Amino acid sequence: MLPETVKSKYHDLLSVQHPRVKPLEYRHEQQNTFKPEEILYKTLGFSVARATSSLISAGKGVFVTRGLVPKGAVVSMYPGTVYQKYEPIFFQSVGNPFIFRCLDGVLIDGNDKGISKVVYRSCNGRDRLGPFKMSDSTWLTSEICNPLAVGQYVNNCSNDRAANVCYQEFDVPAVFPIELKQYLPNIAYSCDKQSPLRCVILVALRDIKQGEELFSNYYTIVS
Numbered sequence: 647m648l649p650e651t652v653k654s655k656y657h658d659l660l661s662v663q664h665p666r667v668k669p670l671e672y673r674h675e676q677q678n679t680f681k682p683e684e685i686l687y688k689t690l691g692f693s694v695a696r697a698t699s700s701l702i703s704a705g706k707g708v709f710v711t712r713g714l715v716p717k718g719a720v721v722s723m724y725p726g727t728v729y730q731k732y733e734p735i736f737f738q739s740v741g742n743p744f745i746f747r748c749l750d751g752v753l754i755d756g757n758d759k760g761i762s763k764v765v766y767r768s769c770n771g772r773d774r775l776g777p778f779k780m781s782d783s784t785w786l787t788s789e790i791c792n793p794l795a796v797g798q799y800v801n802n803c804s805n806d807r808a809a810n811v812c813y814q815e816f817d818v819p820a821v822f823p824i825e826l827k828q829y830l831p832n833i834a835y836s837c838d839k840q841s842p843l844r845c846v847i848l849v850a851l852r853d854i855k856q857g858e859e860l861f862s863n864y865y866t867i868v869s
């Protein structure tokens with residue numbers, strides 16, 4: 647279904663992609679395929695993942711697991727359902743520490759459990775366009791396609807843990823290729839075609855070495 651020019655552009659990439667529809671038992675038997683973390687490392691020179699935070703009783707955090715993140719690089723994305731400020735989010739927000747508020751009041755619910763998870767999956771199914779998915783929902787599973795989609799697990803900075811990443815909001819442009827939307831870990835709560843899709847990325851404030859945990863400032867957003 648894709649135009650020839652688009653097919654050839656992504657041909658090389660597709661040839662090393664992890665097969666997404668294979669049953670779990672066959673995945674590890676595949677030869678000559680790379681895991682998404684491996685592709686991330688080979689492409690950007692680093693990989694990130696969730697692990698127990700270095701802060702006592704802070705739960706999980708996000709670490710650079712391989713390589714070096716250069717200053718200015720996109721180190722992760724904030725996944726979740728995007729709500730306009732007038733849309734209902736009451737039940738999803740009760741006791742939910744994963745809600746990110748953008749400067750203009752747009753909210754992103756990055757909780758990967760409970761009602762938040764159900765809502766994301768529902769919107770993801772609703773917005774399918776034939777064979778094309780309009781967003782990535784694998785961050786809700788253990789088989790993550792986009793390993794950058796862990797930004798909601800980044801912990802807050804403190805006096806002895808300075809922020810090494812900051813948030814950057816942006817709206818996905820109308821010309822964004824439809825076949826790449828399946829890798830965006832965000833989806834709009836309402837199928838209101840007027841509003842562009844909001845995404846939030848985390849950008850390295852300095853070089854970040856392998857083994858370091860990411861810390862942001864929960865109250866600072868770069869617009």
Ligand SMILES: C[S@@+](CC[C@H](N)C(=O)[O-])C[C@H]1O[C@@H](n2cnc3c(N)ncnc32)[C@H](O)[C@@H]1O
Nearest residue numbers: 701704705706743744798799800801802803804
């Ligand atoms: C967005 S979540 C971050 C992921 C969280 N650590 C987890 O495992 O679910 C925010 C929550 O993480 C914890 N947290 C974040 N930064 C912290 C810090 N500097 N010290 C202690 N707890 C922190 C708090 O419980 C906060 O409500």
